[in-house]
Amino acid sequence: MKNGLPLKVLPPYLFFLALLSLISCQEAAPKADLILTNANIWTGSESQPSAQAIAVLADTILAIGSNSELEKYKGHTTEIINVGNRFITPGFIDSHVHLLMGGNSLLNVELRDAQTPEEFTRRIADFAETIDPGTWIMEGNWDHTLWGGELPKKEWIDPYTQNNPVAVYRLDGHMVFANSAALDFAGIDKDTPDVPNGEIVRDDKGIPTGILKSNAMGLLLDKIPPLTKTQKKKALKEASHYFLSHGVTSVHDVDSLGTAEVAQELLDSGELSLRIYSAKPLNRWKEAQRKISSDELWLKTGIVKGFIDGSLGSHTASFMEPYTDKPADNGLFINSEANLYQWISEADKAGLHIQVHAIGDNAIHTLLEIYERIVKENGKKERRLRIEHAQHISKQDLHRFGELDIIASVQPYHAIDDGIWAETLIGPERVKTTYAFQSLLDAKTILAFGSDWPVAPGNPLTGIYAAVTRNTLDGKNPNGWVPEQKISTEEALRAYTKNGAYASFDETVKGTLEPGKLADFVILSEDIQKIDPKKIREVKVMATYLGGKLVYENDQKEN
Incomplete structure (x- = not known):
């Protein structure tokens, strides 16, 4: 090639055009690296809504159609997989995630489904027993409506967390609950004034209960030591594995915790396993003008998120x-x-x-x-x-x-x-x-x-x-x-695939299963368009492919 670039670094659609040019000079069809046959494929494409087989070359879809139509792409080294009429969709695109926060939550206490104040307290107490003194207990994502609506109080957990500051979020991210150690660390007491557009919840004596709402959360969160680069990498890897296990191949990350910089390091070392569209805060929009990645198929910036x-x-x-x-x-x-x-x-x-x-x-x-x-x-x-x-x-x-x-x-x-x-x-x-x-x-x-x-x-x-x-x-x-x-199920599928790609200006490279686009797809245990909608949440992700590579496989061989 005149520019000296290896073909594999070209965007899929340019790769495909180059491939077609090459094919036009030869009689034989190119040979696929991988062909999946006997599939029930929902492509998301209006021109070819369904198919039976899909052929992949490198990270790109080479062809899609019937079993017989794809016979010509079989070569001596082509891997052939009979998926047994499993349902295949484009890789899911999650258009709103908090990637590092979520990854860190997988490494922290889980409060999302705590049903009572007692269970909430016990989980924090048990987690405190597993960590070193001085380590912060974070994330949590609790929901007080599950136990009738009473907001947590620091007295619930103080006896068990004297050596560990606690700052755990309500599930919506607009309240944080702190223990006395964390409030003392931040210097928040009865004399601390409220902040505009925020609230320090207090008892009848004016003493903070541990609940900080909206902008008042910054009184504490701004003083917590940030995650180290090592912690961020671990959180990002955990988050990536979590999403791949659910068939998600791309995410739009709205965190402001430095995801893009860490993701770039993982990309450089060949360890990034999730496609990321990473946002910067709207009020720091100038930071988003800096292009982070040279490979926007994996890591893309240029979006800003405000409140x-x-x-x-x-x-x-x-x-x-x-x-x-x-x-x-x-x-x-x-x-x-x-x-x-x-x-x-x-x-x-x-x-x-x-x-x-x-x-x-x-x-x-x-x-x-x-x-x-x-x-x-x-x-x-x-x-x-x-x-x-x-x-x-x-x-x-x-x-x-x-x-x-x-x-x-x-x-x-x-x-x-x-x-x-x-x-x-x-x-x-x-x-x-x-x-x-x-x-x-x-x-x-x-x-x-x-x-x-x-x-x-x-x-x-x-x-x-x-x-x-x-x-x-x-x-x-x-x-x-x-x-x-x-x-409808199809409208929902489209919102999780094609429209997600459109929402990041990526509809030419992903979101539907078409020749020339990235080979990101998911194999499901059942056709979610045909089963009782109430059973959709019981369907399993059997395998996830990212750029034509198997990146997740369900250990279950049957439904």
Whole structure:
């Protein structure tokens, strides 16, 4: 080649064009490295929705079609795998994860399903017994609604954690719970003033209970020693294995913990095993202008992530009308509208991709106003502006998503979790456009699905189950919570594959199974389009292929 580059470093579509050029000069078809036969393939492509076999050369799909059509690509060294009519989809793309936070949570105490204060306390106490004195106990991702709504108090765990500071998140990331050791470390006491758009929860004597909300979390979190590079690499490897085991081959990482820099080191050493689209904080948008990676098929930057409000469960999501259960409370803005406009406008002018967290209807409306203003002021271009979560949308704003070409980056699992208690907080009328997936599709909106892991499980099959059934976790809505917002299995599949690629400007290289695209695909135990939707969450990932290489295989040989 004239530029001296080896063919393998070319993007897949350029590789494929070069391959076609080579084939045109020869009579024989190229020979595949791998061919999977007797498969039930959902390609995600409108031109060829289904297929029976797929051929791979290097990291790229060489051909896709029937068993007989792919015979010509068999060579002496081609590996042939008969998958026995298993269901194959494009590799899942999770459009919203906290990668290092999640990886670190796998190495820390697990509180997500603690059902009682006693179990919550016991898990922390037991974990403290396994670590060295002085080691921080982090992550956790607890949910106080599981035991009736009482927020944890530092007195619960202080007797067991005198030698270990504790700072564990509520599952939505908008509250943190600290023990006395951590509060003392940060200098937080009864004389510490509250901060704007945040709260230090106190008892009737004004003494902090251990709960810090929204911006008040920074009083503690900003003083915790950051993860070392070694810890970050370990967390990233743990997270990658976790996602591959669930069929996820690409993620959009919204952490601001330095994922891209660590991922680049793993890429350089040949240890990176997950494709990553890594965000920087919106208010530090200038940092995102630096190109981190020379191989954007594996590690891509250029996106910035901001916040406008908090979460529903912590009463910090911003609503136009007060919370039903707290008539004096409308939630809050984490950042001012003026600051958000300035940051978004500047980042947009710099050519960066923008995603902003907005949950309450007031936050979503405000963000739509800012986006519309930016488009008018900065001129039309291919922006693919994203709203992260977009959970509680005002009826009058639904149509604006499609009209403004806004991508709704949503997490369906939250619907079957929040659906247990959301109506208590916002009433029966507002829940009609909560997690409004079908209404968004009707408004010609691109839905990109994600998990928000570790806030929620990072299993796309669970997310698809949630979007299709809307059966809440307590089992009290067997026909679906707000059933008119249920969508089809194929629409959910598309949101976890093709639309995820579109949401990162990667639709030419992945998201569907087509010749010339990356050979990222997943083999499932059953065809999720044909089984009872309520059984989707029971389906197993049998194998995950990344760039044509087997990177995960389920030990179970049968369903």
